[in-house]
Amino acid sequence: MTALELREKRLESISDNARLAAQGDETAFSWLIEESEGMLYRVCRSILHSEADCADAVQETVITAWRRIGQLRNGASFPAWLARICVNRCYRLARSRKAGDGFDEPQTRMQSDARLDVESAMQRLPRELKLAISLYYFEDWGIKEIARASGVFEGTVKSRLHRARKILSDSLIGYKEEKRDVTR
Amino acid sequence: MLRDDILKRTLRERRPEPTAAFSGRVRSTLTKLPQGKRRPAWRFMPASAIVFLGVAALCVVIINNKTIGSLFVHGMPPATQQLAVGGQPTATDMETAARETPEPTPADSPSSNPSAQETPNPSPPDGQTTAPAAQDTPMPTPDNPQTTAMPPQETPEPTPSEAQKTSMPDPGAPISTTRPDITKRMDEYIAEFLNGGIDLREMIVTHPMSSGSIAYGDKAYVDAVYKGPDAIVYEVIVSDDKTGSMQKYFENHAGKDGNPENRVLLRQEQNPGLLLFVLCPGLVDKDYIGSIVSEEKFNLVVSANDDIPSKLYIWGIYAVLEPSETGKFRIYVINTSPGYRQTGGFTILSRLYSDTAEGGRKLEGTYALPID
Numbered sequence: 001m002t003a004l005e006l007r008e009k010r011l012e013s014i015s016d017n018a019r020l021a022a023q024g025d026e027t028a029f030s031w032l033i034e035e036s037e038g039m040l041y042r043v044c045r046s047i048l049h050s051e052a053d054c055a056d057a058v059q060e061t062v063i064t065a066w067r068r069i070g071q072l073r074n075g076a077s078f079p080a081w082l083a084r085i086c087v088n089r090c091y092r093l094a095r096s097r098k099a100g101d102g103f104d105e106p107q108t109r110m111q112s113d114a115r116l117d118v119e120s121a122m123q124r125l126p127r128e129l130k131l132a133i134s135l136y137y138f139e140d141w142g143i144k145e146i147a148r149a150s151g152v153f154e155g156t157v158k159s160r161l162h163r164a165r166k167i168l169s170d171s172l173i174g175y176k177e178e179k180r181d182v183t184r
Numbered sequence: 185m186l187r188d189d190i191l192k193r194t195l196r197e198r199r200p201e202p203t204a205a206f207s208g209r210v211r212s213t214l215t216k217l218p219q220g221k222r223r224p225a226w227r228f229m230p231a232s233a234i235v236f237l238g239v240a241a242l243c244v245v246i247i248n249n250k251t252i253g254s255l256f257v258h259g260m261p262p263a264t265q266q267l268a269v270g271g272q273p274t275a276t277d278m279e280t281a282a283r284e285t286p287e288p289t290p291a292d293s294p295s296s297n298p299s300a301q302e303t304p305n306p307s308p309p310d311g312q313t314t315a316p317a318a319q320d321t322p323m324p325t326p327d328n329p330q331t332t333a334m335p336p337q338e339t340p341e342p343t344p345s346e347a348q349k350t351s352m353p354d355p356g357a358p359i360s361t362t363r364p365d366i367t368k369r370m371d372e373y374i375a376e377f378l379n380g381g382i383d384l385r386e387m388i389v390t391h392p393m394s395s396g397s398i399a400y401g402d403k404a405y406v407d408a409v410y411k412g413p414d415a416i417v418y419e420v421i422v423s424d425d426k427t428g429s430m431q432k433y434f435e436n437h438a439g440k441d442g443n444p445e446n447r448v449l450l451r452q453e454q455n456p457g458l459l460l461f462v463l464c465p466g467l468v469d470k471d472y473i474g475s476i477v478s479e480e481k482f483n484l485v486v487s488a489n490d491d492i493p494s495k496l497y498i499w500g501i502y503a504v505l506e507p508s509e510t511g512k513f514r515i516y517v518i519n520t521s522p523g524y525r526q527t528g529g530f531t532i533l534s535r536l537y538s539d540t541a542e543g544g545r546k547l548e549g550t551y552a553l554p555i556d
Binding site: 026029030033034037038040041042044045051054055058059062063066067118119122133137138165168169172 | 218
């Protein structure tokens with residue numbers, strides 16, 4: 001079975017289970033959440049800094065999703081819908097923390113430290129760019145889905161992706177050059 | 185900038201996975217979901233879709249009632265009643281009728297069958313006579329049941345003359361609920377047609393051929409029948425009653441182009457609303473029609489199109505029989521008049537569907553024809 005067929009089959013399962021969950025089926029809802037667990041984690045990580053905050057955010061997300069799944073119109077869009085709830089919860093949680101708490105200023109850090117690996121380069125991205133990159137590269141989502149999950153226009157997503165790519169690319173190239181110099 | 189695929193690969197390798205604490209929190213949350221009331225299935229449907237479905241269902245009911253009611257000026261004939269309830273004269277009924285009614289033979293020709301000559305002629309009231317060919321051919325009127333066989337009704341049928349006067353159904357007649365036979369093969373239907381098993385005495389215009397001249401709801405009457413080995417030609421007169429509006433129309437409009445001769449020509453030489461209605465398995469050449477129909481009538485209807493200045497009023501018509509998806513028929517009536525390639529059609533009782541088709545469209549395929 002090709003990757004595309006697997007993806008379609010998965011989407012079909014998600015759609016079916018979302019329909020059942022909308023009718024109050026807890027098992028179907030649990031399956032959906034377990035399927036989306038990785039995505040939820042990465043969304044939380046892209047916005048929140050601490051593990052404890054991520055866990056709190058996902059708990060609120062799951063409960064909110066369960067209460068509101070009856071309002072979901074299209075079962076196939078469940079992942080984007082769930083991500084949207086998660087993003088909102090994370091932002092709300094982030095706002096409740098002190099400003100700057102746990103979040104680094106990317107520009108200054110990147111300039112001062114060229115020895116960045118991918119993970120830390122990601123961590124130093126502004127959170128809206130981090131979210132776009134996370135959904136685009138980690139979850140393999142399209143622009144449209146990312147826009148829906150983030151609550152912004154598609155053009156904004158494209159712009160964010162472009163900016164994020166540039167920052168990441170610069171930091172990774174700098175990292176590789178420095179690494180090459182050290183090994184000589 | 186790094187290439188996108190390289191960036192993607194690099195990032196994917198470092199994709200963060202949920203920690204045990206995170207997964208544990210998810211599991212524990214799922215076990216403690218608040219109990220809500222069970223939602224109905226339709227709740228999943230968008231509100232707009234629910235409204236749309238409701239309105240659509242209402243429209244279907246209203247349009248159905250209006251359409252069936254408006255098709256027949258004088259009410260709904262029994263056959264249409266059957267159709268309205270999903271029934272149809274079954275193939276068995278038709279075969280029974282065909283058995284009971286002998287097929288037309290040379291001996292039934294008008295020369296040896298006085299009843300055909302006694303048939304009321306649907307010519308205009310000014311005493312104008314129809315072309316001789318019409319009189320030489322058995323007319324499928326109720327007075328001459330040998331030319332066509334009516335599908336038997338479940339109720340006692342009115343006498344033919346009564347049936348011709350009005351199409352009002354017998355109010356006490358039970359409505360058949362026989363389901364349509366959609367499995368019957370095309371060649372069987374054609375054979376039934378050509379053997380006169382389907383009544384063409386009264387038709388109704390459902391797709392007017394050009395604006396004004398033949399209108400929706402007008403009735404069409406078969407004036408003569410010409411049978412050939414590959415086709416059957418019905419000479420049809422269209423009118424809202426047997427002597428009525430078509431003649432009036434031609435009287436009012438024939439001289440519209442300023443040429444009074446046209447009016448004279450039409451009134452004297454052209455039977456208003458005259459159509460040659462050819463049923464055949466596919467298109468036939470008009471020369472072939474000419475070989476069936478008397479030369480005079482053929483020239484009047486088909487060939488004369490190029491000669492008569494007022495082409496609007498004269499049609500050469502080919503009709504093509506084609507099975508529809510439902511197993512019934514569509515009749516494509518193609519207007520061959522130069523400059524007037526609009527199409528039209530007739531609903532023949534409830535037995536056939538009519539539909540439009542592009543002018544001059546050729547349909548592929550031939551069918552076996554067990555013709556006498």
